[in-house]
Each structure stands twice: as structure tokens, then as C-alpha cells.
Amino acid sequence: MFSFRVILKAKDILHMGRCLSYITGLLLFLGSVGNIEAQTPSAELLDDVIEVCETGEFQIRIRFTGVEPFNAWIEFSDADEESEWNGERGPAHGNVDAGPPRRLVGGIYDDNSNMSNGIYTYNTTFAEGWLNRTREVKINIVEFFHGEVNGDWIIGQGESQNIIGELLVISHQRPAPFAGDPIDQCGYSTALNAQPDPVSTSYWWELVDGASFGENNSDFANPNALFTVETEGTYDLKFLQENGACTPVESEVQVILKGSPSGEIRTNSEVCGRGDAEVEIELLQGYGPMEFIYQLNGENFIHTGDPGNSYLFPHESVSGKAEFQLISIEDVNGCFAAESQLLGEAVVAELTPQLSAGEDEIVCGTTFSLNAWGEPGDGAWTSQSAFATFSDPDSGNSQVEVSQYGDFVFTWSMDNEGCEASDQITIRFVEFPDLIAQLAEDRICEGDETTLTFNAQGSGPWTVRLNDDDISFGTAVFNQSLSPEQTKNYHLHSIIDTYGCETTFDDLVFSVSVDEMPSPYAGNDREICGESIQMSAVPSIGSGTWSGSGSFNYAADPTTVFYPDPFHELAAHTLRWTEVNGVCTAYDEISVTFYHEVEPMDVDAGEDIEAYHQFTINLNAMTPPVGVGTWEILSGEGSLLNSNDPKSEISGLTFGSVALRWTVKNGICPEISDDLSIEVKGLIHPTGFSPNEIPDGFNDRFVIKGATHISNNRLMVFNQTGEIVYQKQNYGGDDEDYDDPKWWDGRDSSGNPVPEGTYYFVFTGDGIDPVKDYLVIKR
Incomplete structure (x- = not known):
């Protein structure tokens, strides 16, 4: 078994105004566990989140596996923003621009007191720069080393695999709430004015016995809650605020509520219309002496008194229903009674009955249910009319009956302990229509x-x-x-x-x-060539009859025969077919025009005409006795002035023949026609004539047919020696009258008969070539 030490250096992070300072001076002594069996080297941050209050302590716990001694690079960075850093920057010493701060944890041996079962625990406190602020910092292991004693572990040469976990350290700012300025006022409630620190939204007022923040303390979390007390006094209030891991911080404010006075007004006075009255005012609570004001009929009355006492004030000539009103109480502290503390009412009782006889009414008939009311007292109905009777005169709802129609005045009177009043109504009783x-x-x-x-x-x-x-x-x-x-x-x-x-x-x-109204139909208007007609009415309903100027075979027959009487040529006869159905009468009329037939003998276009150098002629047809005649040019040239005039002028004739037809038509009767021809010839003259001393009416004059129709003409007659024996300007007469004196009768210009013999003549005029020829006169 062996042991050795490694120094861990780290810095906390400082962030003021987006600046982060290092956590400095952290010397970590880490220990290792001996006889650790060979394992895969790893480094693990065991905690996810740690919350602290500003400078509160927190621990970083790292589990190492592998061969001791251990060391590691740990990185500190902002969790929620890009940070600006002061001082050194990682990932290595002196690399200023490489990123967030990193610190080396090195030489961790098993005899380190903070190392137990491979877990190293580092206890630390936030730096002073983290005070009075809220901050989140992420802590990560960048690289770790194991089984090597090296005083200068270089980043980039350690283990970057098998690094587990990330630690988030949250530092909560300790709040600084303000409970508001002291309050000193009248009344039993006041609006508070605390100011919580904006670092958190968790704040409240500490509850107080005998007081309430809002109704039933429902608003204790409101900085501006309405604070209400049961009794006046001084109250020390606490406003508390917490933020995350920080314990609640409290702020105190003193509230003095001096209460407010109260009083009650009342009266037992009664008057009949007007009389003496007395008002009583009781001062209930407050600090005396107190000034109070009451009002009657708009006039204020000011008095002073002490709480717990009642005061009586008499008044003369007060009307019924007059009201005394308590309008103000002020105590010695200058506090006024609230409206809700001005209690009671003082209305002078009116003994005069309050009543109504009802509304004026208009009543159909002779009875009416009255509807009077009133109180207090007893009432009765009266009337000055002897024609009115009450069923129950003492009842406001009595029935009244009258024996004649008109307006009645009824009086409802009431008596209340000798105080009387009355009201009247007018009822108009109207006869049913x-x-x-x-x-x-x-x-x-x-x-x-x-x-x-x-x-x-x-x-x-x-x-x-x-x-x-x-x-x-x-x-x-x-x-x-x-x-x-x-x-x-x-x-x-x-x-x-x-x-x-x-x-x-x-x-x-x-x-x-x-x-039902009939719908008669007399038929259509008609024209008849003749002197009778068969009618053709169509009957509808009821009976029918024909009427008109004339005679019917049977007037009730819709198809009877009618004869006009008298017969008038071209007269339209109005014939009426009348139908009667009950009281209904209707008729329909037709117009019938009767026409005479045209007789052939009444149609004559006149004699055929021969004209000599005449291009305008007056025709001469017979005027028809009935109907209308019409000229028609069948052939040739010409123009009619009036085609319906039997004597019409025809103009525009030329040499040759013109065929005309004269047709007479009367209404719908058959038409009759007659033809006429006109032959227009040039000038015609004889070569001799035989005037007699006594005219025999035959060949006595020199006739030039057509001469009359030559304007500006001239006739000159010469003897064989060339001497003019006769001359005439505008010579001519009637072409068909050989005895017309306008023709030359063989006398010279002196009126003497010229001798028999051969003569020569020249006829000239407008529009013709001169006519020259010989002329034999024989007597």
C-alpha cells in the first residue's frame, strides 16, 4: 500500500454586469483509496443541481476510478448567457482567448481526508462578487489523469472519454423587501404600500390577531392590501419575502389607526300637519369632546358632546314627515365619522291620514267599484248628490250606484285621533251606446x-x-x-x-x-248590301231583348231579322242586345251600316272624247246617286286631279289615245264600271267652207280644231294678190261648235263678205310650226 498527494486548484465564477471573475484560491486535497483493483479509468460528477443562497456553501463531488493519483481539469461557465471573463482563460494557463476558466485538480491520494471510496468532496463558498444577485453556473470535467505523478499536467494529454455528468449550481439572491412608510390616520382601515424586491414573486404579510388583510385575510399576499382592524391602536406589521434557497427576509412598518367616532339619531315626535318636535342624538364612540351636526329642512345645527351620552333638542312648528339628519361627527383627534357610522333615522310621524280617493274615471252604466285607500285612521264615503247610493260607505272599496247619468263627485274622508283629511274623485257615468x-x-x-x-x-x-x-x-x-x-x-x-x-x-x-252580372254579346259590327240583317247575339244568363231604330221579327230571339225603318243610305244603325238577370242588367251594342246596290244605269263615264291639240281636259261622268266613283287610267298618259270627282280634270295628255274607267262602289255592294277613251289629235282644218248670207248651220265658218288651245296664236288670210283680207290674234272657238261666232265667217276686216275664190292662210302660235294652206270659199 502506498499514498501521495496532488493539489487541486480551482476558481469560482464572478458575474457582475455580464462580467465573470474567477473562483480563486481553491486548494483541493484529494485522497485515494489503496488497493483499488484495476478498473476502467473514469471521472463522474455525482450531483445534477445544487441551489444555494448567495454566499452559502456547496459541495462538488467527483467519483474517480482507475489508478491513483488522480487529477482533472474542471471548467466553470455561465449556464444561460455568453460571459465576459476577467483574468485567465482556459483551456491552459495563459491562453487568454480560449474560453471559460478551467482549473486543474491534481495529486489526489488515498490519505486525503476529502476522499472516500473513490469519491472526492470539495466544499466551497461563493466569492464576494456573487453577493446580492442570482446566478447559474455549469461545472464540467474537461479531462482527467490517473496513475501518474506530474506537476504540470498539460491539457490535451489526459483522458477525455468516460467523463460523466454535469453540475448546475444555482445561486439565489437574497431579497430586500420594503414594508412601506409608517401610517398614522383616522379610521379602521388603510391601504398598505409595501414594495417587494423584484428578484422573486413570493411575498406576504404576517397575519395579525384582530385585523385582516382584505376580506377574511384573502389579500394577505398583496403588497397594497387593505388592512382593517377591529379596534383603534398601533400595529407593527411584517412584510416577508423569500427567493429560492434563501430563508424569508422580513421588513416592518408601524401602522397607527385612530378609529372614528359614531352616533345615532332618533325621534318619537308626532304632529298633525305641523307642531312641536324633539330630536335625540346619542354619541356612541370616539374621543371627546366631539362636535356633531344635524340638519332639518336644509338648516344645520352644531353642538358638542362626549361619547356615551345622549342629547335632546326641541324644535317648534315642524311639519309631518320632516326628517332630522345626522350629517357629521368630529372627535378630538380630528377624525370624522364615516357615513356608515352615522346611524339611525329621525322622521317626524305625520298623524294626518295619507289617503287617495282613487283616479277620476268614466264608467259605462250606473254602478262603479270605488278604490280608495289611506292610513292611519277610519274612513267614509260621502256625496252631495241625492242620486248616488253607497253599498258600504265605510269601505274604501264600496260599490256606488247612481240613478241618472252624468258627472258625480265623491269624497273619501279619514279621521286619525282627530286629525282629519279627505280626497275627491269625479266619476262620469255614461249610458251604454x-x-x-x-x-x-x-x-x-x-x-x-x-x-x-x-x-x-x-x-x-x-x-x-x-x-x-x-x-x-x-x-x-x-x-x-x-x-x-x-x-x-x-x-x-x-x-x-x-x-x-x-x-x-x-x-x-x-x-x-x-x-250574377250577364255578359251579353251582340256580335260584331257589320256592313250590309241590302235592307235587312239576321242578328247573331250570344246569350249568357237571364233573358235578352233586341232594341233599335227599325223592326225585329222577334226581339227576344238572339238571331232574329232586323229591318231598318226608315232606310237611310250610309246611316249606321246602333242595335242593342240587353240581358236581364235578377236586378242585373247589361247590354252590348253593334253598329250595322246598310248600302243600296249600284244600278248600271247610274254609272256613265260620258262620251268618248276627241281633242285637238288639247292636253288638259275636264271629264264629264255622271254623278252617282249612291256610293263613290273612282277614275282609273287604264292606258296612255295623263294625270287625274281628283280621282273621285266625276268632273275631274285630266292633264298631262299627249297625242294619241288614253283609256279611262269610271267605277262606282257603294259600301260592300258590287261595283259597276264604265269606260271612256280620249283621242288627242293635232290641228285639223278644212281647205274650204261655204259661208252663206243667211247661215244654214252647215259649214258656215272656218273651224281650225285645236286652235283655241294654242296660246298667242294668229290667223292671217291672204287673197291671191297677197293682200290680207282677214287676220285675228288668239283665234279660236269651240271645237265642237261650228256656229261659234269666234270662228271666221268669211268676212274681211271691214265686215264685208269676201268674194268666192281661192285664198291662202297662215296660222302661227306658241309651240307649233306655222300652218300654211289654201282655202276655197264658195257661196
């Missing part, structure tokens, strides 16, 4: 209406309930229109007047029968 109803017509036609007349009695306006409808009106006589779509019964249920009085009717029923 009544109604007389009369139906104007009990049978109407579909779509029509009848009238139900109401004759109301009572006070209007009224509302009548008819079937499910409410009908309101303000006049005594009112007409209600009824327009049922089919036969219907109307039940008159009730009438209500303006006061809400209602009269009901049991069997008042009005029945209105409704006849």
Missing part, C-alpha cells in the same frame, strides 16, 4: 254596392264591429257601403262609444243577395 241599423237593398247586382245605415245613440265617435271589421264614424248617422262579390251575411256584433263602453248584439244579421 245603442244602434239602429237598416239595409238599403238586400239584393244587388254583381259589382254593385248597397248601403247599411247606422243610427248610433250615445257618445260618439263610435266603432261598430261588423263581421271581422271595425268601422269607425263620428256622426250619429253613418252610411257604410257594402259590395260583396257573392251572397253574404253581415253579422253586427257590437258598438263601442268614445269612452270604450260597448253594447253587444247576439242575432243582428243582414243578408245581401248578389245576382
Whole structure:
């Protein structure tokens, strides 16, 4: 067996303002156990967490296995933040920038007093820099050595395997609570103002006999708890706070509660309306002498007294129900009574009965249940009217009955020990309304209406309930229109007047029968070529009849024959088909126009026309006695001025033929036509004529057909010597009248007959070539 020693050096960690100092001056003497059988070398931290209070001691326990002596590098580091370090840094001496501090534990022999069964125990205390703060430090074994005596164990050459465990050391800051400033005040409660240290949230007030922190000490953990005492006095309160492994720290504050005075006010005074009264005030607790104030009708009365005494104060002419109020008590300490300590009430009793006769009412009928009340005392109903009777005049709920309608005043009077009072009500008794109803017509036609007349009695306006409808009106006589779509019964249920009085009717029923309205159809309007028509009405319901200006074979027959009387050409006859069903009447009308047939003899377009150099002609058809005539150009050229004028002008003619047709039509009767032709020729003249001294009406004048239609024309006649024997400006007459004096009769310009012989003429005018020819005159 052998033994030897190894020195363990380590430093604690200092962290102030994110700075960590070393745990210094730790000299560890470690021992070993002899005769340790050969085992796998290892180093194990046996504890996981150690909690201490600031400078409290803690132990680091390491189990070594293997061959002694043992040594190890131990690393100290912050558990919750990156630290800034002052002084040396590991992993080796002098390596300033390599990381957290590391310390060598070396030369641990079996005779070390802190070594037992391979477990080395190191007792230490936090450095002074760890005071008044909370800190967590992790401790790890970086490397360990075994079976070797070496005073300079170099990191990196030891064992880094088989290192077990990690130790967390938690240092709790000792709290510094503040119980608050001393309190000296009136009353029995105060709000505390302790200030706990923010290092922890575990704090409380130490309970006190005869006092409470909040209701039933429910708020003892509140720094600002309401502290309440049963009796005034001085109280030393303790506020405690703990933090982790640190034992509770206490802070004391002195609280002086001087209490507050109290008193009670009362009175036994009674008055009838107004009288003398007395108020009593008793001072219950507090420090005397005390000043107290009571009030009556807004006026303050100030007095002094001592607790435990009662004081009486008389007052004159106090009204009933007046109230004395205790409003303030102040003791010698300047403390005032709280509102809850101003006790009692002092109301002067009013002997005058308090009563009400009830509300004014409007009553339907002649009876009413009164509803008076009052106290104290006895009451009775009276009335100045001889028409009112009370069933029980001493009862506030008496029935009253009147024998006529109108307004009645009733008085309810009460007597309380000679103190009397009364109240009045006015009741208006109203007669129930009544109604007389009369139906104007009990049978109407579909779509029509009848009238139900109401004759109301009572006070209007009224509302009548008819079937499910409410009908309101303000006049005594009112007409209600009824327009049922089919036969219907109307039940008159009730009438209500303006006061809400209602009269009901049991069997008042009005029945209105409704006849169906016919839907007659007389047929369509028609035009007839002739002097009779067969009607074509379509009957619907009821009976029907034809009417109109004329005669019917059988007027009740929808398809009878009608003859107009008298017959008027182009006159439209209005014929009515009327149907009657009960009280319903309806009709439908048609318009019938009758036309005469056109006779062929009444249609004449006139004689065919030959025109000579005439391009506008007035036609000459016969004016039709009936109907309307119309010209139509069948062929050729021309333009009609009015195609319906039998004497219409036709213009725009040209040389040649024009065919026209004159058609007469009367309504729907067959039309009749007649044709006309017009032949337009050029100028036509003879080469001789035989004027007689006495005209025989045959060939007596020189006729140039068409000359009249040549504007600005001129006729010159020459003898064989070239002498002008006759000339005429705008020569011409009627083409068809050979005796027209406008034609030349063979006389010269002096009016003398020219000799027989051969002459020459020249005819000129606008729009024509000159006409030159010979002319033989023979007498």
C-alpha cells in the first residue's frame, strides 16, 4: 500500500454586469483509496443541481476510478448567457482567448481526508462578487489523469472519454423587501404600500390577531392590501419575502389607526300637519369632546358632546314627515365619522291620514267599484248628490250606484285621533251606446254596392264591429257601403262609444243577395248590301231583348231579322242586345251600316272624247246617286286631279289615245264600271267652207280644231294678190261648235263678205310650226 498527494486548484465564477471573475484560491486535497483493483479509468460528477443562497456553501463531488493519483481539469461557465471573463482563460494557463476558466485538480491520494471510496468532496463558498444577485453556473470535467505523478499536467494529454455528468449550481439572491412608510390616520382601515424586491414573486404579510388583510385575510399576499382592524391602536406589521434557497427576509412598518367616532339619531315626535318636535342624538364612540351636526329642512345645527351620552333638542312648528339628519361627527383627534357610522333615522310621524280617493274615471252604466285607500285612521264615503247610493260607505272599496247619468263627485274622508283629511274623485257615468241599423237593398247586382245605415245613440265617435271589421264614424248617422262579390251575411256584433263602453248584439244579421252580372254579346259590327240583317247575339244568363231604330221579327230571339225603318243610305244603325238577370242588367251594342246596290244605269263615264291639240281636259261622268266613283287610267298618259270627282280634270295628255274607267262602289255592294277613251289629235282644218248670207248651220265658218288651245296664236288670210283680207290674234272657238261666232265667217276686216275664190292662210302660235294652206270659199 502506498499514498501521495496532488493539489487541486480551482476558481469560482464572478458575474457582475455580464462580467465573470474567477473562483480563486481553491486548494483541493484529494485522497485515494489503496488497493483499488484495476478498473476502467473514469471521472463522474455525482450531483445534477445544487441551489444555494448567495454566499452559502456547496459541495462538488467527483467519483474517480482507475489508478491513483488522480487529477482533472474542471471548467466553470455561465449556464444561460455568453460571459465576459476577467483574468485567465482556459483551456491552459495563459491562453487568454480560449474560453471559460478551467482549473486543474491534481495529486489526489488515498490519505486525503476529502476522499472516500473513490469519491472526492470539495466544499466551497461563493466569492464576494456573487453577493446580492442570482446566478447559474455549469461545472464540467474537461479531462482527467490517473496513475501518474506530474506537476504540470498539460491539457490535451489526459483522458477525455468516460467523463460523466454535469453540475448546475444555482445561486439565489437574497431579497430586500420594503414594508412601506409608517401610517398614522383616522379610521379602521388603510391601504398598505409595501414594495417587494423584484428578484422573486413570493411575498406576504404576517397575519395579525384582530385585523385582516382584505376580506377574511384573502389579500394577505398583496403588497397594497387593505388592512382593517377591529379596534383603534398601533400595529407593527411584517412584510416577508423569500427567493429560492434563501430563508424569508422580513421588513416592518408601524401602522397607527385612530378609529372614528359614531352616533345615532332618533325621534318619537308626532304632529298633525305641523307642531312641536324633539330630536335625540346619542354619541356612541370616539374621543371627546366631539362636535356633531344635524340638519332639518336644509338648516344645520352644531353642538358638542362626549361619547356615551345622549342629547335632546326641541324644535317648534315642524311639519309631518320632516326628517332630522345626522350629517357629521368630529372627535378630538380630528377624525370624522364615516357615513356608515352615522346611524339611525329621525322622521317626524305625520298623524294626518295619507289617503287617495282613487283616479277620476268614466264608467259605462250606473254602478262603479270605488278604490280608495289611506292610513292611519277610519274612513267614509260621502256625496252631495241625492242620486248616488253607497253599498258600504265605510269601505274604501264600496260599490256606488247612481240613478241618472252624468258627472258625480265623491269624497273619501279619514279621521286619525282627530286629525282629519279627505280626497275627491269625479266619476262620469255614461249610458251604454245603442244602434239602429237598416239595409238599403238586400239584393244587388254583381259589382254593385248597397248601403247599411247606422243610427248610433250615445257618445260618439263610435266603432261598430261588423263581421271581422271595425268601422269607425263620428256622426250619429253613418252610411257604410257594402259590395260583396257573392251572397253574404253581415253579422253586427257590437258598438263601442268614445269612452270604450260597448253594447253587444247576439242575432243582428243582414243578408245581401248578389245576382250574377250577364255578359251579353251582340256580335260584331257589320256592313250590309241590302235592307235587312239576321242578328247573331250570344246569350249568357237571364233573358235578352233586341232594341233599335227599325223592326225585329222577334226581339227576344238572339238571331232574329232586323229591318231598318226608315232606310237611310250610309246611316249606321246602333242595335242593342240587353240581358236581364235578377236586378242585373247589361247590354252590348253593334253598329250595322246598310248600302243600296249600284244600278248600271247610274254609272256613265260620258262620251268618248276627241281633242285637238288639247292636253288638259275636264271629264264629264255622271254623278252617282249612291256610293263613290273612282277614275282609273287604264292606258296612255295623263294625270287625274281628283280621282273621285266625276268632273275631274285630266292633264298631262299627249297625242294619241288614253283609256279611262269610271267605277262606282257603294259600301260592300258590287261595283259597276264604265269606260271612256280620249283621242288627242293635232290641228285639223278644212281647205274650204261655204259661208252663206243667211247661215244654214252647215259649214258656215272656218273651224281650225285645236286652235283655241294654242296660246298667242294668229290667223292671217291672204287673197291671191297677197293682200290680207282677214287676220285675228288668239283665234279660236269651240271645237265642237261650228256656229261659234269666234270662228271666221268669211268676212274681211271691214265686215264685208269676201268674194268666192281661192285664198291662202297662215296660222302661227306658241309651240307649233306655222300652218300654211289654201282655202276655197264658195257661196
